Amino acid sequence: MNMMKLSPVDVSAVTRPVAIQCRSVWKFFGNESAAAIEAARKGTHDKDQMLDKFGCVVAVADVSFEVYEGETFCIMGLSGSGKSTLIRHFNRLIEPSVGEVVVQGKDICKLGDVDLRQLRSRHVGMVFQNVALLPFRTVLENVALPLEVQGVSKKQRLETSQAALEKVGLKNWAQRYPSELSGGMQQRVGIARALATDPQILLMDEPFSALDPLIRKQLQIEFKQLSTRLNKTSIFITHDLEEAIRIGDRIAIMKEGRIVQIGTPEEIVLNPADEYVADFVEGISRLHLVKAHSIMSPGADKVPAGAPQASLDSDLQTLIDLTLTQKSEHIAIVEQGQTLGVVTRENLLKAVRGIEVN
C-alpha cells in the first residue's frame, strides 16, 4: 500500500477531539460473575458454552473505539450482533458489565442520578427504531417533551420545537397527532425531538430500518446533510451496509458482540478484514466508493503528455467517464499542480472487479 492512501483520513482524525470513547466494554446478560467474565476474556468458551456453563449471554465483547466530534460513526451488524445493546451504553440505558464509556470526557458509569439525567436530557439525543411517539400528544408536544423535562417554559419550548420541526420539513404538521402521519414522517418527528434540545451527540438506533426503500434513502440523505450542517456527533446503528456507507464517516462491523473491523467505507470495501466482512462487501457498488488515490500507480514519469487530469478524491465513476469521453488510456492524477500518479484503463477494470491494483 502506498502512503497517500490513508493520509487524508488519518490527519483529520488525529487533530479532531474525541466525543465518545468506549474502552474494552463487555456486557453480559444473566450471570455477570467474575468467573464468567474471566472465561469470556480468555476466549476459552464459545457462545453456546458460555450459556451452558455460566448461564449468561455475551451481548457485547471487548469493544473499544473512539468517535470524533462531528463524525457520523456507523455500527453495522446483523440482528443479534449486539449493536442495539451497545448503543444503549452511550446514554447508560444499559450499564456495561466491564469497561468504561466516556462521553465528552466523563466516565458516564460514575455519574450520579442527577448528572445522568442531565446528560440524557441535554447532551445526548436518541432516535428509536419504532419512533416511540406518545399517541396522546400532538406532534409539536411530542417534540417538546425533552424540553419539558428540562423545565423550559411552555412558550419557549413550543417555539424551539416548532423550529426543530421546520428543520425536518414538518412545520405544517405540528398540531396533528402521530397516528395521522406516515412512517417516514413519524421518524422525522423522532429526529426533530432528538434535535430539539440541541444535544452534541445523537444516538440513532436503526431509525430507518422499518421504512420502505425510497423513503429510507431520502431520509438517509437528509440526515447526513442535517448532521453535517449542525455539526453533530452521531452513532448510527444499522443492519444495512449500503446505509452505513451512505451515512457513515467511519463504519464498525459487529459480529457476535465483537467488532471485526473499523474503517472508512472505502477501507472496508477495499480491504475487508475477514471472510465475514468480505461477504457483506461483495454486493456493494464500488463506483462512488473507490477513489483515485487508492487505485493509481504512483509516479509522474508514466504519464503521457496531454492526458486528462483528475484529483486524488475523484471516484471511480468520474474516472471511467473521463477515460470514455476523452478516449484516453491514461488519466493523470494531479493535486495542487503536482502530478502524483496515473490511472490506466487496466487499473479501472481491476478496481471494478475488486482486484488489488498495484
Added chain:
Amino acid sequence: MSEFTDAFDLHVNDALMWLNDNANTLFEWVRASLDAAFRALDWLFALPPYWLVIAAVFIAGWFAVGRVFAVGAAFGLWLCQAMGLWSETMSTLTLVLSSTLSALLIAIPAGVFIGLTSGLMKTSDVVLDFIQTMPAYIYLLPGIALLGYGPTTAMWATSLVAIPPAMRLTAHGIKMAPVSLRELGAAVGMTRWQTVYKILVPCAFPSMMAGVNQSLMMAFGMVVIAGIVGSGGLGQSVYDAVRMLQIDQSINAGIAIVVLSIVLDRFSQRLVKFDTEKSHG
C-alpha cells in the same frame, strides 16, 4: 376438619367483636365522614328541580353521545319523575357516584402501583377475584356490625365491589404501555416519577376509563342489593316493594334503575371513546 372451620368462624366473629369494641372511635369517625359526604352530595343533587336535571342530561347527551340517546335519556328520566320516584332516583345517583368515586380513590393509585411492580400482579389478582366472586350480601354484615344500618353501610359495600374492575384495568393498562415508551422516558432524562405520570398513566388512560365504566356498573348492582340495609333510594324502594309483594311498585323502581344505569353507562363509555378518538384522528 370441622373443628378447624368452626375455630376459623369463631375467630372471624371474635375479630369483628374486637374491632367493634376497640376500634369504635375509628369506625364512628369513618361512619360520620362517609355520612357527611353522602348527605352533602344528596343535598346537592336534590337541589335543582327535576326539569333542570333532565334538560342538562338532554343537552350533554345530545353533544357528547348522540341524538337518539339524548331523547331517550330525557324521556326515561321524565318517567322516573312521573312515577313519583324522583328523589329516590337522585339519592341512588348520589350513592352510586359517591361510592364509585371513593372506590376509584383507592383503585386507581393501587392499580398504577401494581402495574409498576413486577411481582404483585398475581397476588392482587387473587385478592380481587376473591372480592368479586364472594356473594355481595356478605359485605353488608361487617358493615352493619361496624357502621350501623343506613346509607353508610351501603356506601362501604358498594365501594368495595366497585374497586376490582378499575384497579385491574388500570394495572393492565400500565403493564401494556410499550417498552419503547418507557425507554423514551429514561432516554430524555425523566425521573421514574415523571415517566409514570407523563408517559405511563396517559398510555393507560383508555384502559383506566374502561375500568371506571365497569366499576360504575358493579356499583349499580350493589346499590340495589344494599336496599336491605336501608340504603334509601331506588334499592330500598325495590326491597320494600318485594317484601310487601307490590308488583307495580317494584316494576316502577326497576325501570328507574334501568334508566339511570343506562344513562351513566353511556356517559362513562364516552370517556373511553374521547381518548381513543384523540389519538386516532
